[in-house]
Amino acid sequence: MTGSPVPPELYAEVLHFYARQMQALDGGDFESYAATFTADGTFKHSPKLPAAQTRQGITEALHEFHKKFDGDPVQRRHYFNHVVLEQQEDGSLSSTAYALVLTTRPGGRPDVGPSCVVNDVIVRDRGALRLKSRAVDHDQEFAAVAV
Template sequence: MPTSTSFAELYTEVQQFYARQMRQLDERKLEAYAETFTEDAEFGHTPGREPARTRAGIAADLHEFHKRFENDPVQRRHWFNMIDLEPQDDGSIRSTCYALVITTRPGGKPDIAPSCVVRDVIVRGEDGGLLLRSRTVEHDQLF
């Protein structure tokens, strides 16, 4: 376990990583979002669908997923909170957090759905920055 100072720095770094990553997703900058994963990453986000694999596969999967919103003037916001980090002996970090997806349409009230648990494996890239090796999103309504 890192010292409390280094753990606090790691926690802050992960929060900042998530903030940038979720903003990219919400702004539909899907290639930039995919770049936050390792080249061989796996991303399972929708119940009943096979996880996307590789950066290119993740971007393609998200483009396909977002087609449902092409004619729907919707703004989606992903909110990550209650982040629990577990540094591993191999240098990776296991992260478990809660996620809410807030959907708003013009003139409408925000709708919160789904509520999820997100399980990540975070690693350091060659430049020292954070990347996701894997992400699994578990939807609460399927418990």
């Protein structure tokens, strides 16, 4: 950890930002989710896929990724926890959070996974918080290496 702690008000603002962002994603509003990034933002969400660049690229990548759920009445929920937020010298915020994704189908029990670490760079853009970048590391990708 290289930055300095943030005031409680800023920490709460970031948690609120994450809540709205994840609700947009889980609701399938990929345009609103992409709007939480800077215009030139980068989003690396899957270990097997290239990073998406720009809001339009992020929107397109999410539509493409979610095609695998076409015809599958699934609800996915992303949960962020243990958020470590630090102010960087350049004014940006470094955020590291744990994330779990729950997948539920009608009449079924929730499936837990993947388990991830989310690494964000957050900036203030025209008064609003935005992601400059997000890189998601999936725990299952490292499990075999850790043995």
